[in-house]
């Protein structure tokens with residue numbers, strides 16, 4: 061009987077701990093990757109898919125990486141046929157929905173990349189959400205197929221922030 065009592069005590073502990081753990085991990089990140097840039101480039105972009113399994117809307121407010129001096133949360137938008145990008149304060153991931161960061165849309169701008177990034181390299185990025193929770197991810201460097209002309213990509217990389 062004693063062991064049964066212990067088991068139910070343990071179950072109780074797990075039961076109380078789970079809601080907290082779930083609150084921390086309502087956002088699931090999948091397929092994070094960083095755009096491969098030509099040698100010498102020090103600005104790149106990271107893309108990923110965020111799924112919110114929680115009941116509350118969540119916002120991505122910040123990202124950091126040891127390989128970049130800073131990371132800005134950006135959005136690409138086409139205004140009158142001209143593609144522009146701007147810094148946005150946050151990216152919304154609605155409750156029970158998902159938000160994709162992808163070429164031509166939202167992205168994380170890696171500024172001041174400190175070392176050359178080769179295809180297949182893993183880039184550590186820490187995401188911070190509006191509830192204060194943080195999530196470390198590992199983004200693989202990969203070639204990104206794009207419809208943008210090469211000049212546009214170069215402009216993007218050279219853009220002053």
Ligand SMILES: [Cu+2]
Pocket residue numbers: 105134135145167168169
């Ligand atoms: Cu950008």
